[in-house]
Amino acid sequence: MTSATLEPILKSSHLLGIEGLCASEVTALLDLAETYVALNRGGEKKTALLKGRTLINLFFEASTRTQSSFELAGKRMGADVLNMSVKTSSVSKGETLIDTASTLNAMRPDILVVRHHDSGAAELLSRKLDCSVVNAGDGSHEHPTQALLDALTIRRRLGGFENLTVAICGDILHSRVARSNIRLLSLMGARVRLVAPATLLPCDAARFGVEIFTDMKAGLAGVDIVMMLRLQLERMTGAFVPSSREYFRFYGLDREKLGYARPSALVMHPGPMNRGVEIASDIADDLDVSLISEQVEMGVAIRMAVLDALARGMA
Numbered sequence: 001m002t003s004a005t006l007e008p009i010l011k012s013s014h015l016l017g018i019e020g021l022c023a024s025e026v027t028a029l030l031d032l033a034e035t036y037v038a039l040n041r042g043g044e045k046k047t048a049l050l051k052g053r054t055l056i057n058l059f060f061e062a063s064t065r066t067q068s069s070f071e072l073a074g075k076r077m078g079a080d081v082l083n084m085s086v087k088t089s090s091v092s093k094g095e096t097l098i099d100t101a102s103t104l105n106a107m108r109p110d111i112l113v114v115r116h117h118d119s120g121a122a123e124l125l126s127r128k129l130d131c132s133v134v135n136a137g138d139g140s141h142e143h144p145t146q147a148l149l150d151a152l153t154i155r156r157r158l159g160g161f162e163n164l165t166v167a168i169c170g171d172i173l174h175s176r177v178a179r180s181n182i183r184l185l186s187l188m189g190a191r192v193r194l195v196a197p198a199t200l201l202p203c204d205a206a207r208f209g210v211e212i213f214t215d216m217k218a219g220l221a222g223v224d225i226v227m228m229l230r231l232q233l234e235r236m237t238g239a240f241v242p243s244s245r246e247y248f249r250f251y252g253l254d255r256e257k258l259g260y261a262r263p264s265a266l267v268m269h270p271g272p273m274n275r276g277v278e279i280a281s282d283i284a285d286d287l288d289v290s291l292i293s294e295q296v297e298m299g300v301a302i303r304m305a306v307l308d309a310l311a312r313g314m315a
């Protein structure tokens with residue numbers, strides 16, 4: 001079976017954000033990812049769907065989970081995978097993003113997965129290159145595969161999104177994970193709350209159409225999912241919180257604060273975690289409530305589904 005004979009899933013030949021996707025595309029991606037969850041749990045984790053295709057990972061920012069899962073996804077699907085190390089590439093000699101990407105484009109990749117510190121970088125590349133572009137995180141704008149893997153994790157545990165309330169807590173201002181999750185969860189019918197100190201909320205947060213809280217007790221009351229975010233110190237241009245100890249006291253998820261949520265509430269975190277800053281270790285490691293390692297597992301399946309979906313539109 002080749003990807004060209006399979007039913008198309010995405011209207012676009014790129015995945016640049018959750019913005020632009022419709023609910024049926026999200027559902028189709030989640031359904032497709034289920035087949036990859038099963039494959040990944042089996043003995044021989046291989047398909048030949050991307051045989052002959054070339055995938056390039058171009059990461060201008062650090063990554064553990066996203067880069068390794070795209071690499072694994074590509075390899076499990078039979079693609080040739082190249083991980084460009086930006087530190088040892090000509091980017092360190094001053095080459096621009098466009099020049100670096102054009103150089104890689106001339107090598108005729110089929111899919112370029114890019115992470116960059118500037119919002120809009122993936123979209124810019126998608127207009128300049130011949131291959132499919134996947135946004136693996138652009139500044140504080142979007143991180144679509146993170147939101148998709150979070151959605152897959154939630155759907156597997158809770159069956160769907162309708163009647164669910166999800167609290168996204170912490171550094172919303174700098175978080176592309178928050179922006180993609182707000183879009184996806186709202187699109188799929190969940191209620192979304194943002195819980196953060198006023199300094200870590202975007203000034204236009206109200207336009208997301210979500211409920212906003214600056215107090216964990218009120219914000220977590222009755223929620224089904226508590227999604228914690230890292231304090232993104234690398235994106236902060238000043239002091240947004242008095243100290244990490246103070247931050248943990250008011251906004252760090254510990255047993256007491258988790259007690260404000262529904263008794264059955266589950267905890268998520270995209271990683272990397274700062275234990276004792278936004279989340280207490282005993283919560284992060286409590287398998288009865290924490291979905292953190294399940295999120296990582298779903299990350300590989302979602303990235304396989306995204307590669308599969310993009311390959312379906314290729315000649």
Ligand code: ASP
Pocket residue numbers: 137143176177229230232270271272
């Ligand atoms: N790994 C996620 C991202 O790249 C979250 C984080 O870094 O805190 O946005």
